[in-house]
Amino acid sequence: MQHNQQILLDNRPVGEATTSNFKLVETPVAALEDQQVLVRHHYLSLDPYMRGRMNESKSYAQPQPLGEVMIGGTVGEVVESRHPKFKVGDKVVGMGGWQLFSVVDGNAAGMLRKVDTTHVPLSHYLGAVGMPGVTAWYGLVKIIAPKAGETVTVSAASGAVGSALGALAKARGCRVVGIAGGKDKCDYVVKELGFDACIDYKEHKDYLSLSKALREACPNGIDGHFENVGGMVLDAVMLRTNAFARIAVCGMIAGYDGAPLPMTNPALILVNRMKIEGFIVSEHMEVWPEALSELGNLVGSGKLRPRETVANGLAAAPEAFLGLLKGKNFGKQLVKLI
Amino acid sequence: MQHNQQILLDNRPVGEATTSNFKLVETPVAALEDQQVLVRHHYLSLDPYMRGRMNESKSYAQPQPLGEVMIGGTVGEVVESRHPKFKVGDKVVGMGGWQLFSVVDGNAAGMLRKVDTTHVPLSHYLGAVGMPGVTAWYGLVKIIAPKAGETVTVSAASGAVGSALGALAKARGCRVVGIAGGKDKCDYVVKELGFDACIDYKEHKDYLSLSKALREACPNGIDGHFENVGGMVLDAVMLRTNAFARIAVCGMIAGYDGAPLPMTNPALILVNRMKIEGFIVSEHMEVWPEALSELGNLVGSGKLRPRETVANGLAAAPEAFLGLLKGKNFGKQLVKLI
Numbered sequence: 001m002q003h004n005q006q007i008l009l010d011n012r013p014v015g016e017a018t019t020s021n022f023k024l025v026e027t028p029v030a031a032l033e034d035q036q037v038l039v040r041h042h043y044l045s046l047d048p049y050m051r052g053r054m055n056e057s058k059s060y061a062q063p064q065p066l067g068e069v070m071i072g073g074t075v076g077e078v079v080e081s082r083h084p085k086f087k088v089g090d091k092v093v094g095m096g097g098w099q100l101f102s103v104v105d106g107n108a109a110g111m112l113r114k115v116d117t118t119h120v121p122l123s124h125y126l127g128a129v130g131m132p133g134v135t136a137w138y139g140l141v142k143i144i145a146p147k148a149g150e151t152v153t154v155s156a157a158s159g160a161v162g163s164a165l166g167a168l169a170k171a172r173g174c175r176v177v178g179i180a181g182g183k184d185k186c187d188y189v190v191k192e193l194g195f196d197a198c199i200d201y202k203e204h205k206d207y208l209s210l211s212k213a214l215r216e217a218c219p220n221g222i223d224g225h226f227e228n229v230g231g232m233v234l235d236a237v238m239l240r241t242n243a244f245a246r247i248a249v250c251g252m253i254a255g256y257d258g259a260p261l262p263m264t265n266p267a268l269i270l271v272n273r274m275k276i277e278g279f280i281v282s283e284h285m286e287v288w289p290e291a292l293s294e295l296g297n298l299v300g301s302g303k304l305r306p307r308e309t310v311a312n313g314l315a316a317a318p319e320a321f322l323g324l325l326k327g328k329n330f331g332k333q334l335v336k337l338i
Numbered sequence: 339m340q341h342n343q344q345i346l347l348d349n350r351p352v353g354e355a356t357t358s359n360f361k362l363v364e365t366p367v368a369a370l371e372d373q374q375v376l377v378r379h380h381y382l383s384l385d386p387y388m389r390g391r392m393n394e395s396k397s398y399a400q401p402q403p404l405g406e407v408m409i410g411g412t413v414g415e416v417v418e419s420r421h422p423k424f425k426v427g428d429k430v431v432g433m434g435g436w437q438l439f440s441v442v443d444g445n446a447a448g449m450l451r452k453v454d455t456t457h458v459p460l461s462h463y464l465g466a467v468g469m470p471g472v473t474a475w476y477g478l479v480k481i482i483a484p485k486a487g488e489t490v491t492v493s494a495a496s497g498a499v500g501s502a503l504g505a506l507a508k509a510r511g512c513r514v515v516g517i518a519g520g521k522d523k524c525d526y527v528v529k530e531l532g533f534d535a536c537i538d539y540k541e542h543k544d545y546l547s548l549s550k551a552l553r554e555a556c557p558n559g560i561d562g563h564f565e566n567v568g569g570m571v572l573d574a575v576m577l578r579t580n581a582f583a584r585i586a587v588c589g590m591i592a593g594y595d596g597a598p599l600p601m602t603n604p605a606l607i608l609v610n611r612m613k614i615e616g617f618i619v620s621e622h623m624e625v626w627p628e629a630l631s632e633l634g635n636l637v638g639s640g641k642l643r644p645r646e647t648v649a650n651g652l653a654a655a656p657e658a659f660l661g662l663l664k665g666k667n668f669g670k671q672l673v674k675l676i
Contacts, residue, residue: 230604252605262600266568267590270616278608 002029002038005314006069007098013054017325021054022070022318029101037106038080041096044314044335045073045126046321047160048228048251070098070317073131075115075122076337083107090114093125098317100337110285119300127332128306129295132160135281136226137291139248140168142284143277144224148173151218153237156228157198158185160306160332161250164295165226166195167304171294174224177217179210179233181327188330192305201233207264210236226250231261238268249278307331340367340376343652344407345436351392355663359392360408360656367439375444376418379434382652382673383411383464384659386566386589408436408655411469413453413460414675421445428452431463436655438675448623457638465670466644467633470498473619474564475629477586478506480622481615482562486511489556491575494566495536496523498644498670499588502633503564504533505642509632512562515555517548517571519665526668530643545573545602552578564588569599576606587616645669 003026010023032038053064053071064071074096078086083106086092094112096102104112115125127133146152152169156162157178166189169176178189178198186198197217204210214222214236221242227234230252237247252261269276298304309329311320317335324333341364348361370376391402391409402409412434416424421444424430432450434440442450453463465471484490490507494500495516504527507514516527516536524536535555542548552560552574559580565572568590575585590599607614636642647667649658655673662671 234604249604249608252608260603260605262602263604264600265598266572266587266601266604267598269614270587270590270618273616273618273621275613275615276607277613278611280608280611283611 002101003027004029004099004101006100007314007317008068009054009064009066009070011066012056017051017054017322019318019322024315030103032080032082032103035083035106037078037083037086037092037104037112039074039076039092039094039096039102039104039112040079041074041076041100041102041337043075043123043126043310044096044098044317044337045131046317046324046329046333046335047073047132048325050321051325071095072097073126074102075125081106086112086114091117091122093130098314098335100314120296123308123310123332123334124299124306126334127160127308128164128299128304129292131281132332133164133295134288134291135250136161136165136168137295138279138281138284138287139226139250140165140172140224141291142287143248143275143279144226144246146172146174146224149175150223151175151177151220152224152226153177153179153214153218153222154226154228155179155201155233155237156251156327157189157195158193158307158331159228159329161228162226163189163193163306163331164298164304166193167298168294169224170194171298171303175218175220177214177222179214179229179237185330188307192307194303204232204236207232207235207239211239214240221245224248227252235264238263238265238272238274241268241272241274243272245272245274247274247276249276309333311335313337340439341365342367342437342439344438345652345655346406347392347402347404347408349404350394355389355392355660357656357660362653368441370418370420370441373421373444375416375421375424375430375442375450377412377414377430377432377434377440377442377450378417379412379414379438379440379675381413381461381464381648382434382436382655382675383469384655384662384667384671384673385411385470386663388659389663409433410435411464412440413463419444424450424452429455429460431468436652436673438652458634461646461648461670461672462637462644464672465498465646466502466637466642467630469619470670471502471633472626472629473588474499474502474506475633476617476619476622476625477564477588478503478510478562479629480625481586481613481617482564482584484510484512484562487513488561489513489515489558490562490564491515491517491552491556491560492564492566493517493539493571493575494589494665495527495533496531496645496669497566497667499566500564501527501531501644501669502636502642504531505636506632507562508532509636509641513556513558515552515560517552517567517575523668526645530645532641539571542570542574545570545577548574549577559583562586565590573602576601576603576610576612579606579610579612581610583610583612585612585614587614647671649673651675 189198527536
């Protein structure tokens with residue numbers, strides 16, 4: 001019998017999340033029942049949405065239950081199988097959670113998917129060619145729906161979603177302007193990811209100052225925006241939108257701790273006849289095949305070169321997660337488990 | 339030569355608008371040139387959008403120029419014509435502005451439209467069967483797009499737009515809940531307009547209290563909302579939205595004076611995967627024929643019984659307009675000019 005390690009949500013954050021909200025436990029791996037598959041995780045994905053799940057308050061998903069393994073995307077390898085579709089050695093992506101092993105029902109729809117690592121490294125199936133990439137694809141293609149020549153902005157531009165958004169928008173002939181925290185990230189966004197410009201929000205004390213920088217970077221105004229952050233960034237972008245601008249709302253990371261962050265000037269929704277739409281990519285499974293195909297091609301052809309920040313070992317996950325919430329990661333945040 | 343009276347925008351409001359922003363002048367009516375039509379106005383329409391035009395700041399339309407006749411919709415009668423399409427005695431609707439007479443180019447697209455007063459009183463072409471009615475139609479049909487059985491809410495429910503919205507939504511099998519100011523208006527909304535419920539926002543000191551009342555009036559949550567007001571009402575509605583709710587933003591009257599009103603909890607856009615969309619009906623002329631046809635039938639069949647508040651004489655327009663901004667009118671606010 002193999003030994004598993006798991007990280008549970010032990011208690012809910014009061015204000016800012018801390019490592020004391022989590023607990024690492026050791027458990028045995030249960031013997032497989034018929035149709036089940038045992039997966040050994042190679043990488044665990046850390047994502048901002050997990051912070052929302054840690055709260056008890058109403059969100060788009062059920063709160064993460066206390067005392068249970070933290071939810072999370074994983075890639076790994078089948079090490080034991082009692083399901084005809086999966087054999088030992090298969091590389092798979094799934095929602096295994098913050099643990100070394102998971103037992104998965106091989107028949108459950110969408111829970112475990114075999115992937116090809118010939119042209120795409122396994123870890124990228126948690127990033128550019130996974131949920132974050134499809135998130136960017138959905139917001140850009142289905143909500144922003146940009147025309148060639150339009151200007152599209154994205155916050156958290158150096159992250160897994162933002163970097164995919166940039167490559168997808170460039171492929172559609174858009175001017176793409178990122179917003180990120182710090183000179184290193186902005187340099188990466190422009191020089192490695194190929195954005196037309198990137199603004200360091202940390203250089204701006206308020207949304208009016210940030211908005212002025214956006215005016216310079218977007219001389220023709222903003223037609224589409226992909227929001228990962230909210231707060232000051234969204235306020236600044238709204239001031240620079242053109243008539244009929246579309247804003248896809250994917251994240252409001254700045255508001256997870258404590259009181260909700262207001263939107264300063266919602267009257268701009270009317271003034272600029274904007275459309276603002278929130279979405280969760282897991283509710284739009286119908287787009288995944290088309291999106292993953294385009295994203296795989298962008299990565300395979302080198303047009304999208306996603307960066308990863310990798311923490312080592314399951315015990316490092318809580319600290320790495322808290323760092324992600326503060327923007328300490330650079331690109332996709334992963335935990336290497338093997 | 340006939341004598342005209344006009345109300346000009348004399349100076350821009352600082353904070354709240356006052357009667358001293360306007361100036362009444364007498365002018366001669368110019369002789370008609372070829373293809374022109376002289377219209378004697380019977381009614382002038384007063385609408386909240388005019389307040390936005392009085393400011394110099396960027397809005398969806400050019401600001402009202404100083405020293406020129408205030409913009410506004412009018413209905414009246416052709417009293418002189420040098421255009422083959424219009425003859426003396428024709429009843430017409432147009433954008434004649436705050437004055438007794440207007441000279442109109444009979445060839446200008448959409449500037450003057452003949453109307454039939456057999457089943458619909460002339461004044462209603464400024465309300466339920468005019469711009470306010472089409473505004474309600476567009477927001478409901480093109481943005482909210484409700485299914486039968488869904489719950490739709492509307493602010494300023496007793497007004498020209500709100501009352502039309504209610505009739506249109508009831509015709510689509512929705513539960514319709516209004517929000518209005520004062521018991522008289524709420525009684526009218528339920529008893530005469532046929533809404534399922536109406537909440538008096540004046541009985542609530544903050545958006546949380548108003549939201550609690552909405553929960554009782556909308557036991558299945560809110561699927562669609564038509565926003566004429568903004569501020570506390572929008573905050574309260576957002577708290578009660580169901581997943582995939584749609585909000586059509588038509589007005590932000592509460593924010594016209596002074597500083598913009600913030601939206602308290604924009605994170606709900608993501609949590610409830612909402613779509614919020616601002617629009618201006620004059621940018622969607624393609625829907626007018628279909629909308630006016632449905633609205634005319636609703637009025638003709640007595641399913642929509644719009645109420646009017648009528649001020650007498652052009653000189654009364656500024657005072658009536660300021661009253662409208664404070665919700666003193668009951669239904670469509672008009673000025674009778676003849």
